[in-house]
Amino acid sequence: MTAGIDVPDRRGRTGLDRHGRELTGNPRVRIVDVQVLSCDWSVLRKTTFDYRHGDGHWSREQRETYDRGDGATLLLHNVPCSTVLLTRQFRLPAYVNGHPDGMLIEAAAGLLEGDTAEEAIRREAAEETGRRVGEVEHIFDVYMSPGSVTERLHFFAAPYESTTAQAGETRGLADEGEDIEVLELPFLTALAMIRSGEIADAKTIMLLQWAALDGPFKNISR
Structure with missing residues (x-):
């Protein structure tokens, strides 16, 4: 057996x-x-x-x-303040493959675990950033590493209200070993961090570039 x-x-x-x-x-x-x-x-x-x-x-x-199942990711954006809400957490695979400290800056994300993609991303946004997400915009669905990983990742975006008191706090599920820092960044700073290599997570880069090309920040990023 x-x-x-x-x-x-x-x-x-x-x-x-x-x-x-x-x-x-x-x-x-x-x-x-x-x-x-x-x-x-x-x-x-x-x-x-x-x-x-x-x-x-x-x-x-x-x-x-x-x-590992399918997942969903979300870019939280505040157009009036020209900011985005991201997270920073330790990623062992990145650490063992050359990232200096394994601490990656990312958009909120997680596995569906039986929920719909929209349900999952609302759950993950609440767990990782403390924000309850209302209406979300579906952007696209992507196979992130189709040569070996079956996962399809559903991409979303949603507005949030800026509350600087919440930025910098630690979130995540303690029973899953999560220790997630919330980062509120100016959008143009986040774009510059892609160029500098400070943001090296694929889903986050894709969301930020979408926001610059077709999304909520297309008028300020050019």
């Missing part, structure tokens, strides 16, 4: 080896086998498939995919 396949894993999941076996949307791809390599919090699978190339010949391929 194998956890996550025949019996529940620690998150109560079974049948994790069946994911993707029935895909038929691409006639050039035939799924042969799905093997679960790990199913602790997220799921690591190795999928074997036959692929028909452009010249017509078939080859057998194997790929590992990391399934």
Whole structure:
């Protein structure tokens, strides 16, 4: 008996080896086998498939995919004050891959965990910034690392009212080990931090560049 396949894993999941076996949307791809390599919090699978190339010949391929579920992210903006509300927290993967201290400046974000994307981003905004979000604007949905990670990230934006007393405080869920600092930054300063490398998180860069090109700050960023 194998956890996550025949019996529940620690998150109560079974049948994790069946994911993707029935895909038929691409006639050039035939799924042969799905093997679960790990199913602790997220799921690591190795999928074997036959692929028909452009010249017509078939080859057998194997790929590992990391399934952590889909997520949502949100840019909180205040147009009258020309500010955005971001967070700073420690990210171990960035730290072990060359970031000086692993403390990344980011837009609020989190996994859906069974909620809709809008429900999830309201939840995450409240947990990470202390702000209750009303109406949100959906921007786009993006596969962030499609070579190995299945996650699709839903991007949103919403206005907030500036309250400097809340900026700089620590938030997050203590039982999940979160220690999140709230940062209120002038929008043009945040853009400059992309150029300097101080903001190096992909979703945050995408949201700030959207805000500059098509979003609420397009008139002040040019």
